[in-house]
Amino acid sequence: MFTAPMIDELVAASPGARLEDPFMASAAQPSAPWTASRFLDLLPELGKLRIISVCGPSVFEALCEAGPYDKRGGSLNMITDSFHWHLAPHRIAHLQSQDAIHTRSGRRVIFFELRESAEESPFLRIYVYRDPETEFDPDVAERFAAAHKELADGVVLLKENG
Numbered sequence: 001m002f003t004a005p006m007i008d009e010l011v012a013a014s015p016g017a018r019l020e021d022p023f024m025a026s027a028a029q030p031s032a033p034w035t036a037s038r039f040l041d042l043l044p045e046l047g048k049l050r051i052i053s054v055c056g057p058s059v060f061e062a063l064c065e066a067g068p069y070d071k072r073g074g075s076l077n078m079i080t081d082s083f084h085w086h087l088a089p090h091r092i093a094h095l096q097s098q099d100a101i102h103t104r105s106g107r108r109v110i111f112f113e114l115r116e117s118a119e120e121s122p123f124l125r126i127y128v129y130r131d132p133e134t135e136f137d138p139d140v141a142e143r144f145a146a147a148h149k150e151l152a153d154g155v156v157l158l159k160e161n162g
Contacts, residue, residue: 033158036089050127094118096154110144
């Protein structure tokens with residue numbers, strides 16, 4: 001559980017700041033194995049995100065910018081500019097990126113899907129957001145493309161200690 005001073009400290013940290021466990025893989029290391037932490041490290045580099053979370057018959061959707069995170073109480077806890085996000089790392093087993101054309105709008109969409117296993121439907125989709133009638137920022141598109149080279153076919157996330 002976060003307290004008000006802890007939240008202030010997290011929000012004051014730079015986007016994507018690692019609050020603990022500096023020995024984990026980072027998004028900047030292309031040869032590093034993919035872990036939930038490495039994926040969370042990448043998110044602030046992609047700017048505004050559209051988060052779509054599926055929980056049974058419920059779908060939650062929000063626009064946000066990823067912020068700092070840490071590991072507490074068995075969860076990866078991230079403060080975004082819109083909400084607090086708690087992920088159970090032991091249940092995040094499969095990550096895949098998509099670069100596709102949206103059926104209804106005809107616009108290019110780039111996003112990630114998280115699953116509990118490769119065989120299951122995604123419980124979380126994280127889209128790189130862009131305003132209507134605009135292109136992706138070239139730096140953001142390049143960062144996504146680098147990750148997409150490794151994630152297009154999907155990967156099993158390496159389990160982390162802690």
